[in-house]
Amino acid sequence: MPMSNRSTHLAVGLIAGLGLGFLPHPAAAEGPVFKVDPSWPKTLPNNWILGQIGGLTVDGQDHIWIDQRPRSLTKDEAGAAQKPPQSKCCMPAPPIMEFDAAGNFLKGWGGPGEGYDWPEQEHAVRLDGKGNIYLAGNGAKDQMLLKFTTEGKFVKQLGKLSMPLGSKDTDSVGRVADIFYDAPANELYLADGYGNHRVMVIDADSFAFKRMWGAYGKPPSDDNIPMYNPASAQFANPVHCVKIASDGLVYVCDRSNNRIQVFQKNGTFVKEFVYDKDTRQSGSTWDIALWPDKNNTYLLMADGTNNLIRVIRRADGQVLSTFGTGGRQAGQFHWVHVMAIDSKGNLYTGEVDTGKRIQKFTSNMTP
Amino acid sequence: MKNRLKLILALVLGALMSSSSAFAEGPEYKVDASWPKQLPNNWIIGQIGGMNVDAQDHIWVFQRPRSLKPVDLAETKHAKCCIAAPSVIEFDAAGNVLSSWGGPGYNPDWPEVEHGIFVDGKNNILLTGSGNKDGTLLKFSRDGKFLAKFGHQGPTAGSQDTSALGGTASIAFDPQANELFLSDGYFNHRVIVLDADSLAYKRMWGAYGKPPADMKLPNYNPKSAQFANPVHCVRIANDGLVYVCDRTNDRIQVFQKNGTFVKEFAIRPETHGTGSSYDLAFWPDKNQTYLIIADGADGEAVIVRREDGKEVGAFGHYGKQAGQFHNIHQIVSDSKGNIYTGEVDVGMRVQKFVPNMPPAK
Numbered sequence: 001m002p003m004s005n006r007s008t009h010l011a012v013g014l015i016a017g018l019g020l021g022f023l024p025h026p027a028a029a030e031g032p033v034f035k036v037d038p039s040w041p042k043t044l045p046n047n048w049i050l051g052q053i054g055g056l057t058v059d060g061q062d063h064i065w066i067d068q069r070p071r072s073l074t075k076d077e078a079g080a081a082q083k084p085p086q087s088k089c090c091m092p093a094p095p096i097m098e099f100d101a102a103g104n105f106l107k108g109w110g111g112p113g114e115g116y117d118w119p120e121q122e123h124a125v126r127l128d129g130k131g132n133i134y135l136a137g138n139g140a141k142d143q144m145l146l147k148f149t150t151e152g153k154f155v156k157q158l159g160k161l162s163m164p165l166g167s168k169d170t171d172s173v174g175r176v177a178d179i180f181y182d183a184p185a186n187e188l189y190l191a192d193g194y195g196n197h198r199v200m201v202i203d204a205d206s207f208a209f210k211r212m213w214g215a216y217g218k219p220p221s222d223d224n225i226p227m228y229n230p231a232s233a234q235f236a237n238p239v240h241c242v243k244i245a246s247d248g249l250v251y252v253c254d255r256s257n258n259r260i261q262v263f264q265k266n267g268t269f270v271k272e273f274v275y276d277k278d279t280r281q282s283g284s285t286w287d288i289a290l291w292p293d294k295n296n297t298y299l300l301m302a303d304g305t306n307n308l309i310r311v312i313r314r315a316d317g318q319v320l321s322t323f324g325t326g327g328r329q330a331g332q333f334h335w336v337h338v339m340a341i342d343s344k345g346n347l348y349t350g351e352v353d354t355g356k357r358i359q360k361f362t363s364n365m366t367p
Numbered sequence: 368m369k370n371r372l373k374l375i376l377a378l379v380l381g382a383l384m385s386s387s388s389a390f391a392e393g394p395e396y397k398v399d400a401s402w403p404k405q406l407p408n409n410w411i412i413g414q415i416g417g418m419n420v421d422a423q424d425h426i427w428v429f430q431r432p433r434s435l436k437p438v439d440l441a442e443t444k445h446a447k448c449c450i451a452a453p454s455v456i457e458f459d460a461a462g463n464v465l466s467s468w469g470g471p472g473y474n475p476d477w478p479e480v481e482h483g484i485f486v487d488g489k490n491n492i493l494l495t496g497s498g499n500k501d502g503t504l505l506k507f508s509r510d511g512k513f514l515a516k517f518g519h520q521g522p523t524a525g526s527q528d529t530s531a532l533g534g535t536a537s538i539a540f541d542p543q544a545n546e547l548f549l550s551d552g553y554f555n556h557r558v559i560v561l562d563a564d565s566l567a568y569k570r571m572w573g574a575y576g577k578p579p580a581d582m583k584l585p586n587y588n589p590k591s592a593q594f595a596n597p598v599h600c601v602r603i604a605n606d607g608l609v610y611v612c613d614r615t616n617d618r619i620q621v622f623q624k625n626g627t628f629v630k631e632f633a634i635r636p637e638t639h640g641t642g643s644s645y646d647l648a649f650w651p652d653k654n655q656t657y658l659i660i661a662d663g664a665d666g667e668a669v670i671v672r673r674e675d676g677k678e679v680g681a682f683g684h685y686g687k688q689a690g691q692f693h694n695i696h697q698i699v700s701d702s703k704g705n706i707y708t709g710e711v712d713v714g715m716r717v718q719k720f721v722p723n724m725p726p727a728k
Binding site: 036038039041043049050075076077079084085086087088089090276278279280281282305306307308325326327328329330331334335351353354355356357358359 | 398400403405406409411412437438439443444445446447448449635637638639640641643664665666667684685686687688689690691693694710712713714715716717718
């Protein structure tokens with residue numbers, strides 16, 4: 001079970017921090033090296049400002065979609081929306097926004113409407129490449145999954161705004177954090193979630209329940225078990241990411257247990273990896289992006305508590321390098337929450353709490 | 368064909384006219400997101416209380432370690448990052464940390480909330496604070512050795528008290544008379560002048576150069592008879608005019624050094640919230656033709672003509688992306704016209720902006 005070495009990381013961090021950061025220490029490392037592109041995105045139109053970034057994904061055209069939280073803005077941030085306006089800026093941007101790789105805003109929509117339950121707190125976003133987009137939230141009552149067209153027309157809903165129904169209920173979800181679309185089987189994998197303790201798989205068209213599992217592929221349970229335990233028999237809350245690699249392995253972020261677990265698509269447990277196991281607060285394994293070469297050779301892992309991104313060899317889970325640190329300057333992170341990579345190896349990140357921004361990182365490698 | 372040409376001309380002209388920058392007067396700025404470099408020692412910075420540029424174009428930052436939250440600090444989350452940086456940090460124009468010192472407990476009168484910083488003509492560092500009990504001006508050597516103080520800690524006795532300060536936000540230095548000018552402040556409603564060596568009280572004034580008062584008057588009134596709180600900046604131009612930021616009255620008042628009122632400019636007077644005139648820097652050409660004003664409520668740096676206060680440009684936008692501002696609080700310029708900014712609330716960063724033209728010397 002590989003584990004990143006805390007003292008080595010600290011030493012590397014200190015050396016880099018002592019002004020020796022120009023030494024090519026990443027060049028010696030295996031895997032891609034990333035650099036922030038602070039010109040992305042361009043200034044938003046319509047005097048808009050972003051709130052917390054609940055979800056972020058890249059579609060088949062390398063467009064970046066975010067699911068952001070207008071209601072997380074403070075009065076000072078949404079000064080122009082106050083009645084009367086208290087300042088020139090700003091108006092809350094719509095929750096769903098599409099950008100291109102050059103940083104242009106292309107389209108935006110979303111929010112409460114007729115015929116569906118908009119989440120109390122925006123979180124998951126995923127496209128299926130067939131003109132549909134799937135959304136979920138992590139508010140206290142967000143026990144539903146929503147399907148819209150990419151133009152914002154409502155299609156379908158599973159579950160509803162309600163009190164939690166638990167990890168045994170197959171007609172609702174429990175504050176889903178992440179969604180992955182598996183095209184060959186036309187199935188949706190749900191990291192479920194902030195309330196439930198499971199991975200749940202449903203048919204992408206009918207939303208019919210297919211299967212579900214908890215930690216180690218066992219039936220999910222909602223026992224009250226302490227967090228920060230990388231050997232826990234249960235997923236902690238939140239089950240924060242689910243991604244499927246090109247070889248069919250399913251990666252699940254058990255955020256507050258500081259681990260990822262790997263499964264076959266049928267839920268059979270394969271292996272697990274632990275990262276910075278002493279991390280407290282919100283845990284160390286927030287989100288995963290797969291390096292877009294044929295074999296998905298590397299995993300990139302966002303860690304919003306340590307405020308860094310790990311470059312990991314997928315085969316054995318070994319940390320090859322990390323980048324980023326806590327802070328508000330360009331290229332730093334305050335609660336880096338979600339992450340996605342495009343076909344060219346550009347990485348996009350989204351921050352929550354008071355971070356409230358999206359950033360682009362270019363890589364030195366072509367996948 | 369002729370009509371088509373006309374159409375094209377009209378379109379081009381229209382595009383030029385609608386792009387306000389095409390005919391804009393004054394410098395235009397672009398963020399340099401590579402400044403500063405990654406801090407040493409796993410440090411993180413909190414809110415930026417004060418900033419000043421010294422004679423060597425070094426940037427001095429007075430930041431607030433206690434404004435950092437548990438989520439920012441390694442020890443509270445068993446995480447790798449971060450450790451609160453010292454309060455006083457000196458950077459060069461390339462973004463390197465050159466020196467650092469200070470922080471809570473460094474001196475018995477250390478401010479509750481770090482705010483004003485100024486490097487005086489003798490290379491000493493002057494510090495003030497904006498906390499409830501911050502009534503002291505502290506003087507240190509450049510490397511952090513305590514030298515002298517004015518005032519004392521404790522809630523202010525009001526704007527008539529000449530023995531202590533009331534949350535002084537900003538400090539300026541007049542080399543000709545060897546005097547310090549303080550914008551005082553978060554609780555008092557005055558400019559107060561001290562001898563730079565003895566720190567003895569010299570004089571003070573309120574809005575329009577009248578004796579200061581502590582009446583309870585509404586904010587957001589650019590014609591108010593009194594400075595609102597906070598009196599947030601004081602800067603002295605090369606021609607001897609003294610500029611004072613009356614932040615929540617959305618105005619700048621201009622005085623002679625003796626306190627005689629000269630003129631005033633309203634800055635975006637429709638602004639409410641935390642006000643529009645937070646701080647100002649001079650465009651460093653011979654005549655200091657422009658003032659570059661940090662407008663914290665609107666999240667922009669506003670360029671106005673110093674002569675008449677007319678707005679000729681602006682840069683930045685409220686927000687967290689590089690080049691945007693979340694409560695831009697401090698703004699300073701170096702001799703080359705580079706602008707450095709500092710943000711408060713959850714902004715907690717410093718940024719550098721580079722102009723598109725050199726200042727005419």
